[in-house]
Amino acid sequence: MISVDAFDLKILTALQDDGRLTNQELAELAGLSASQCSRRRMRLEQEKVISGYHADLSSEALGFGVIAFIQVGLATHSPDNSKRFRALVNRIDEIQEAYSLTGDADYVLKAVLRDLKGLSNLVNDVLMPHQSVAHVRSSIVLDRLKESAKLPLRDLKAG
Amino acid sequence: MISVDAFDLKILTALQDDGRLTNQELAELAGLSASQCSRRRMRLEQEKVISGYHADLSSEALGFGVIAFIQVGLATHSPDNSKRFRALVNRIDEIQEAYSLTGDADYVLKAVLRDLKGLSNLVNDVLMPHQSVAHVRSSIVLDRLKESAKLPLRDLKAG
DNA sequence: ATCCCGTTTGCACGCTCCTTGCGCGTCCGA
DNA sequence: TCGGACGCGCAAGGAGCGTGCAAACGGGAT
Numbered sequence: 001m002i003s004v005d006a007f008d009l010k011i012l013t014a015l016q017d018d019g020r021l022t023n024q025e026l027a028e029l030a031g032l033s034a035s036q037c038s039r040r041r042m043r044l045e046q047e048k049v050i051s052g053y054h055a056d057l058s059s060e061a062l063g064f065g066v067i068a069f070i071q072v073g074l075a076t077h078s079p080d081n082s083k084r085f086r087a088l089v090n091r092i093d094e095i096q097e098a099y100s101l102t103g104d105a106d107y108v109l110k111a112v113l114r115d116l117k118g119l120s121n122l123v124n125d126v127l128m129p130h131q132s133v134a135h136v137r138s139s140i141v142l143d144r145l146k147e148s149a150k151l152p153l154r155d156l157k158a159g
Numbered sequence: 160m161i162s163v164d165a166f167d168l169k170i171l172t173a174l175q176d177d178g179r180l181t182n183q184e185l186a187e188l189a190g191l192s193a194s195q196c197s198r199r200r201m202r203l204e205q206e207k208v209i210s211g212y213h214a215d216l217s218s219e220a221l222g223f224g225v226i227a228f229i230q231v232g233l234a235t236h237s238p239d240n241s242k243r244f245r246a247l248v249n250r251i252d253e254i255q256e257a258y259s260l261t262g263d264a265d266y267v268l269k270a271v272l273r274d275l276k277g278l279s280n281l282v283n284d285v286l287m288p289h290q291s292v293a294h295v296r297s298s299i300v301l302d303r304l305k306e307s308a309k310l311p312l313r314d315l316k317a318g
Numbered sequence: 319a320t321c322c323c324g325t326t327t328g329c330a331c332g333c334t335c336c337t338t339g340c341g342c343g344t345c346c347g348a
Numbered sequence: 349t350c351g352g353a354c355g356c357g358c359a360a361g362g363a364g365c366g367t368g369c370a371a372a373c374g375g376g377a378t
Contacts, residue, residue, distance in 0.1 A: 002220050012216055019178045019212035022364060033328050038366060049220045053178035054213060057171055057310050061161050061208045064310055069260065069267065089304055093311035098304035101228065108228065108298075112310055139267075145248055145257035149308060151216050151223055151271060152252035181335060192357050197337060 002047050007032055011040055012049070013153050019053040059112060066113040067141040070123065071105035075134040085132040094122055105137070116140075161206050166191055168312055170199055171208070175309050178212040218271060225272040226300035229282065230264035234293040244291040253281055264296070275299075 004012070010030040014021055021029075026037040044050045059067075074081055089098045089109065097110040113119045119138065127136050163171070169189040173180055180188075185196040203209045218226075233240055248257045248268065256269040272278045278297065286295050 004221070012214070012221075015214035016216060017213070019214045023366090024364070034364080035329080035366070036327065038364095039326090042366085047220070049217055050214050051217050052215045054176070054215060054308065055171070055174035055178045055209050056211045056213060056308065057175060057312075058207055058210050059310060061206070062163070062171075062310060062312070067258070069258075086304055093309070093313060095305060096308060097306050099226070099228075099300045099306075100302040100304070101298040101300055103296075103298035107304070137262075139260040139262035141258045141260055143259040145245055145259065145266070146254060147256050147258075147308075149213065149215065149255060149306075150252075151218055151221060153216075153221070154252060182337090183335070193335080194337070194358080195356065198355090201337090 002049060004044075004049065007036075008040060008044060008049075009153055011037060012044065015041070015050065015053075016150050016153070063114055064112045065115050066119050067144070068111050068113065068119050068138050069141070070109040070111060070127070070136060070138045072107040072109060072127065072133055073135040074106045075132055077106075081132045085130070088127075088130055088132065092122070092126065094118070161208060163203075163208065166195075167199060167203060167208075170196060171203065172312050174200070174209065174212075175312070222273055223271045224274050225278050226303070227270050227272065227278050227297050228300070229268040229270060229286070229295060229297045231266040231268060231286065231292055232294040233265045234291055236265075240291045244289070247286075247289055247291065251281070251285065253277070 007030050011026055014026055014029045023034040023037040023041065026032075026041070027034040030037060032040075041050070059065075072085075074085060085107070089095055089107075092111075094111045094113055095109050096112055098107060100107050111119070111122060113122065119140070123136055123138055127133055166189050170185055173185055173188045182193040182196040182200065185191075185200070186193040189196060191199075200209070218224075231244075233244060244266070248254055248266075251270075253270045253272055254268050255271055257266060259266050270278070270281060272281065278299070282295055282297055286292055
């Protein structure tokens with residue numbers, strides 16, 4: 001089993017905030033030596049507790065003006081059809097997140113697009129015509145209150 | 160205006176995939192010298208095209224078993240009430256993403272929780288009783304097809 | 319208490335990587 | 349044609365990395 005103690009938690013919390021922290025900076029924050037942080041970080045990476053590091057890019061600066069949530073209902077719920085839909089989702093880069101959900105819709109997608117034309121194109125020309133899809137409904141994001149992928153580690157117990 | 164050329168795009172694409180790439184690795188990928196990559200990276204950080212770097216942690220490994228989307232309708236749409244709701248959302252770490260949307264609900268929240276008890280607690284003990292909130296509806300994520308924050312830079316033109 | 323053994327730690331050292339200064343080539347406007 | 353601005357690679361000094369090593373720690377068994 002993966003075990004994560006209080007030092008690991010400090011390291012994880014810090015790296016979640018700033019993924020380019022040096023081991024020395026990490027050492028100060030965690031109250032450990034740099035070499036030890038290096039070793040722990042390596043272990044956490046190997047055990048896939050840390051699954052990767054990514055730069056966060058500004059969608060505004062790069063001209064992505066539209067974010068949308070798209071609810072999708074499948075035509076049939078056969079395994080083949082699901083598979084087709086998943087393959088479709090996977091090859092569309094504009095779709096950042098995709099989940100199957102309890103409730104009304106089968107799937108929810110979050111897409112980032114340059115403009116409304118891009119959204120229209122995605123919905124009307126790509127998703128709607130696909131054989132696996134029965135019905136599509138999209139909502140446009142008006143305002144982003146919060147957008148991160150940080151886990152709430154604050155109250156995690158060592159173990 | 161921010162200008163991003165083909166080299167910058169290669170750098171951004173690479174860092175979006177692996178945020179801990181060294182300047183030397185970047186140099187190979189972009190066909191540039193390491194020093195130049197360092198300079199460009201610094202510029203992109205200063206101009207906030209790169210807004211930060213983050214480690215991606217495994218929610219499974221750390222015991223977060225439940226992801227939920229929560230649709231929220233506000234009691235009234237006064238500025239004060241929105242402000243109260245935003246403040247609430249901001250101080251709840253379990254809420255990773257929060258958006259105001261076109262369509263039925265006023266807001267959609269994405270929350271990560273340890274278990275269903277955690278979700279119940281969030282919905283019934285925190286959101287529902289809050290004065291700003293009129294109505295709440297939650298959907299639990301059954302399967303994650305895709306989960307990233309990568310922008311589709313592929314077809315971006317230099318400029 | 320005492321011993322033993324596995325684990326974790328800090329330190330030292332050799333090596334890689336980062337960043338800044340510098341000189342060179344290129345492009346564009348005067 | 350000339351001059352300035354810009355972007356480039358190179359080199360060097362300094363920072364950061366990770367492995368080896370010995371000491372400190374902790375838990376169990378005697």
